Amino acid sequence: MVLNKAKFFLVCLGIASIKVFSQDSVNKFELKGEIIQGGLIWGVASNVSEIYLGNTKIKTDSAGHFIFGFDRDDTDKQSLKIIYKDNQIDFKVLTPVKRSYNIQRINELEQKYVSPPKELLEKIEKETKIIAEARLLIDNTDTAYYLSGFMRPVEGGRISGVFGGQRILNGEAKSPHNGIDIALPAGTPVYAMADGVVRLKGDDFHYNGNFILLDHGLGLSSVYVHLLKTFVSTGEKVTKGQKIGEVGSTGRSTGPHLHWGVQWYKKRIDPQAVLDLEK
Structure with missing residues (x-):
């Protein structure tokens, strides 16, 4: 060579x-x-x-x-x-440019707001395994469905949570926010950001509530969390702009919003970076 x-x-x-x-x-x-x-x-x-x-x-x-x-x-x-x-x-x-993230420290919280109660740990562990198994399918997809191009999955709304932020509760660092939160009224349509395959339609998960995990090919995936309703099934092919759900507040959520996350394999991607590719 x-x-x-x-x-x-x-x-x-x-x-x-x-x-x-x-x-x-x-x-x-x-x-x-x-x-x-x-x-x-x-x-x-x-x-x-x-x-x-x-x-x-x-x-x-x-x-x-x-x-x-x-x-x-x-x-x-x-x-x-x-x-x-x-x-x-x-x-x-x-060489990736280093970013600054918002780190929020909150102390003197009741423990139930820091860690889930013991009686829910088995349910959370089971749900984590289900998601991991779905992501294994994404790892093996050779079709570049994402060539359809990308779009914002909702119209309008207020950005209520940005990518990368992190909370430290009672000195315990929690997982960084690996997506964007968009506050919208319950029932607002949610659309697929690109062509893909539904790898998991989750119902009533502890953290995610009702959610959809899409496989866009070659390791790229997106997730739509806290949905009120879902309109697709696991294994179904979807197209860019197809209505797949509605904004809700299911799972661990304090009000109606869409949590929109993107990953390349295990790499956590800022959803805004997806939209920037369309510019």
């Missing part, structure tokens, strides 16, 4: 779009997205054989489309290696 030294890149800042061509104009790739914590990168490569992000092989579809993202807490440089069918290599070093 040949590493074209002219094609070695070091990127330390977020980018809007990159297009790079190899010298023979046959081997080429394009990246679009922002290199930042919680960012999502869309890519396509021609004449491609394999793609690696660090030591992890990235899935591609038959046309060379691929996608990858940076977790909320990713700080290390990531090497992107694109190997073409003629054994030429493009190599790119990506």
